[in-house]
Amino acid sequence: MLHVFVNDGGLLRWVRETPEETVPPPLPASAVWLDLINPSTEELARAEALLGTSLPTREQMAEIEESSRLRVAGGVLTMTITALVWADTDEPRIATVSFVLAGRRLVTIHDIDPQALLAFRRRATHGQVPASRGELVLAALVDGMVDRTSVVLRRTGLELDALNRRYFRGRTLRSRGETLDDAETLKRIGHAGHLIGKERLSLASLSRMADFLARGEGWNAGKATRRWAKTALQDLRGLDQYARFLSGKVALLLDTALGQINVEQNEIVKIVSVLTVLLFPPTLVATIAGMNFSDMPGEGAPLGYATALLLMLVSALLPMIYVRLKRWL
Structure with missing residues (x-):
């Protein structure tokens, strides 16, 4: 043009x-x-x-x-x-x-x-x-x-x-x-x-x-x-x-x-890692308590189920308190 x-x-x-x-x-x-x-x-x-x-x-x-x-x-x-x-x-x-x-x-x-x-x-x-x-x-x-x-x-x-x-x-x-x-x-x-x-x-x-x-x-x-x-x-x-x-x-x-x-991204990875550590103790308690053996300790105890739940709760709270004191989260 x-x-x-x-x-x-x-x-x-x-x-x-x-x-x-x-x-x-x-x-x-x-x-x-x-x-x-x-x-x-x-x-x-x-x-x-x-x-x-x-x-x-x-x-x-x-x-x-x-x-x-x-x-x-x-x-x-x-x-x-x-x-x-x-x-x-x-x-x-x-x-x-x-x-x-x-x-x-x-x-x-x-x-x-x-x-x-x-x-x-x-x-x-x-x-x-x-x-x-x-x-x-x-x-x-x-x-x-x-x-x-x-x-x-x-x-x-x-x-x-x-x-x-x-x-x-x-x-x-x-x-x-x-x-x-x-x-x-x-x-x-x-x-x-x-x-x-x-x-x-x-x-x-x-x-x-x-x-x-x-x-x-x-x-x-x-x-x-x-x-x-x-x-x-x-x-x-x-x-x-x-x-x-x-x-x-x-x-x-x-x-x-x-x-x-x-x-x-590092924050996300850190949170996931800490949560994995916090959930490990109650998972371990639940795994042991759920074993299928005929002679399990506390199998016939009336408070066995409640005791297992309490133990899982305590095993989760103690690491959480430790993490908070260390200011990891």
């Missing part, structure tokens, strides 16, 4: 194309931003004809070498980053987004819409975005990704704080007998760690691009662009430090949750 935005008096205006046309017309010369979503071969060819340069293929976008992701050739800037998508779902993913800056035009190529890019395109569709050239669109898109990253990290931090309050009460762990769904808690901690890991991968990619733009090597970068890139780089580094802090918090909560589960 191809979205075309042109400069209309300093504002981005979406150019609606009619799909009924068998031969699509050339793209307008006033185009400032071309947004290619899972583009077809024909759409790529139309964009390349307008820019006068080739666009990266899916194989080139999948390369991980920095020299392949960030390069300048013939004054055309090609930058590929990894962005977090579907952060609000149970299956966050990393998607590849390429930015091609050629003169005053910007081309974005991606298969999945990052939330920040989708929100910006919706605003631009309604004519609410002032941008007269591609560099301004690029800056707005990156700023949107930085803001989106900060929102996701802030929300993840609040989630971890809630889990921390559930497990800790000041300097103490949760009280004995307090019921928590340990399986659900571990799932939430694991999801938070998984999300933070993908966020850090996206932050590293954005930081490399911002540093590349701030240096302005090999292309005619304006002072305003370099100044913006340096500011964005500072924000990204701050977010990366916060993500590192959250990663440590995830590790602490995971260790705490697993330790708490281990303590509870």
Whole structure:
């Protein structure tokens, strides 16, 4: 899918194309931003004809070498980053987004819409975005990704704080007998760690691009662009430090949750072991008293049954008192 935005008096205006046309017309010369979503071969060819340069293929976008992701050739800037998508779902993913800056035009190529890019395109569709050239669109898109990253990290931090309050009460762990769904808690901690890991991968990619733009090597970068890139780089580094802090918090909560589960399991095993010891003496008395021999002592005694019950009760109470005195339970 191809979205075309042109400069209309300093504002981005979406150019609606009619799909009924068998031969699509050339793209307008006033185009400032071309947004290619899972583009077809024909759409790529139309964009390349307008820019006068080739666009990266899916194989080139999948390369991980920095020299392949960030390069300048013939004054055309090609930058590929990894962005977090579907952060609000149970299956966050990393998607590849390429930015091609050629003169005053910007081309974005991606298969999945990052939330920040989708929100910006919706605003631009309604004519609410002032941008007269591609560099301004690029800056707005990156700023949107930085803001989106900060929102996701802030929300993840609040989630971890809630889990921390559930497990800790000041300097103490949760009280004995307090019921928590340990399986659900571990799932939430694991999801938070998984999300933070993908966020850090996206932050590293954005930081490399911002540093590349701030240096302005090999292309005619304006002072305003370099100044913006340096500011964005500072924000990204701050977010990366916060993500590192959250990663440590995830590790602490995971260790705490697993330790708490281990303590509870040990408590259960201890209770079962002590109960087994407490029930052993009365079981022994009942076993001896129930032997089928013709000459059993006390077999004909009138109080034999009551005596056996009393002996079983006493043999159970004495170990219980001993256990309580030792504070084993």
